[in-house]
Amino acid sequence: MPTTYLGQNQYGKAENRVVRITRDGGTHHIKDLNVSVALSGDMDDVHLSGSNAHVLPTDTTKNTVFAFAKEHGIESAEQFGIHLARHFVTSQEPIKRARIRIEEYAWERIATPGAAPAADGGEEKRHSFVRKGQETRTTEVTFDGARWQVISGLKDLVVLNSTDSEFWGFVKDKYTTLQEAYDRILATEVNARWRFNWTADEQPAPQWETSYDEVRRHLLEAFAETYSLSLQQSLYTMGTRVIESRPEVDEVRLSLPNKHHFLVDLEPFGLKNDNEVYLAADRPYGLIEGTVLRDGAEPGIPVTD
Numbered sequence: 454m455p456t457t458y459l460g461q462n463q464y465g466k467a468e469n470r471v472v473r474i475t476r477d478g479g480t481h482h483i484k485d486l487n488v489s490v491a492l493s494g495d496m497d498d499v500h501l502s503g504s505n506a507h508v509l510p511t512d513t514t515k516n517t518v519f520a521f522a523k524e525h526g527i528e529s530a531e532q533f534g535i536h537l538a539r540h541f542v543t544s545q546e547p548i549k550r551a552r553i554r555i556e557e558y559a560w561e562r563i564a565t566p567g568a569a570p571a572a573d574g575g576e577e578k579r580h581s582f583v584r585k586g587q588e589t590r591t592t593e594v595t596f597d598g599a600r601w602q603v604i605s606g607l608k609d610l611v612v613l614n615s616t617d618s619e620f621w622g623f624v625k626d627k628y629t630t631l632q633e634a635y636d637r638i639l640a641t642e643v644n645a646r647w648r649f650n651w652t653a654d655e656q657p658a659p660q661w662e663t664s665y666d667e668v669r670r671h672l673l674e675a676f677a678e679t680y681s682l683s684l685q686q687s688l689y690t691m692g693t694r695v696i697e698s699r700p701e702v703d704e705v706r707l708s709l710p711n712k713h714h715f716l717v718d719l720e721p722f723g724l725k726n727d728n729e730v731y732l733a734a735d736r737p738y739g740l741i742e743g744t745v746l747r748d749g750a751e752p753g754i755p756v757t758d
């Protein structure tokens with residue numbers, strides 16, 4: 454006599470992080486989704502006897518998400534989910550129900566007033582984005598009775614350039630498999646701290662609110678306007694832009710995780726991926742950190758992370 458029976462069950466690949474870039478000349482558009490597929494239907498056998506005859510692999514459901522991003526585009530999360538759900542239920546007899554859950558991450562453009570016009574037709578380049586949602590502003594104030602030290606900052610400011618980033622000419626040893634990249638996505642989460650040169654009550658204090666807004670703006674603009682050969686180069690440009698634009702700041706420390714976006718190989722499905730569909734990987738990630746100082750300034754920001 455059986456002592457158990459199978460209740461509700463479902464399966465599929467969860468959290469497919471798909472990024473679709475659409476190019477309209479120098480203006481790029483981005484759709485950034487987290488897509489989870491759950492299929493159910495005539496799945497008794499795989500649970501009870503181990504026969505996979507009705508099982509469309511979860512790996513295939515993942516591939517379908519990326520292939521559909523290329524084939525059908527991502528007009529909206531709803532339209533994309535409808536396409537996928539219909540496909541699974543109508544193409545596989547044993548699958549009776551498909552549930553597609555999608556989270557969408559919203560991005561807005563970084564305005565780049567100083568950006569050079571694009572070579573093609575003098576049109577302004579528009580391929581730089583900042584993730585919607587407020588970053589966290591930080592400050593650390595220290596006083597020893599005579600001297601002040603103020604280190605302010607921000608964290609979790611996520612930015613992305615969908616072109617104008619290359620990475621090549623690096624060291625190759627027997628463990629190197631990374632291909633050289635001549636047009637890649639560059640994305641990072643800006644974690645920055647900057648030290649004010651205001652140290653004594655006799656000196657006029659900086660305009661803290663204006664200073665924050667301006668440092669943030671310079672970080673964003675420098676990221677967006679830099680044609681980057683490495684995230685290290687972008688880091689130095691961002692720090693330098695702040696120091697050169699803000700006389701009240703003598704030192705900037707940046708910690709920039711390289712949020713890798715891997716071009717998905719769609720060749721097996723007969724599709725050409727012309728820098729359109731990416732897998733946004735969350736880990737492991739490169740972590741690029743460094744301090745930029747005004748000439749003559751001594752480092753004062755502790756290296757804590």
Ligand SMILES: O=c1[nH]c(=O)c2[nH]c(=O)[nH]c2[nH]1
Nearest residue numbers: 620631682683684685711739
């Ligand atoms: O901008 C980059 N800097 C690196 O040091 C590095 N290393 C790597 O694998 N990719 C990248 N990208």
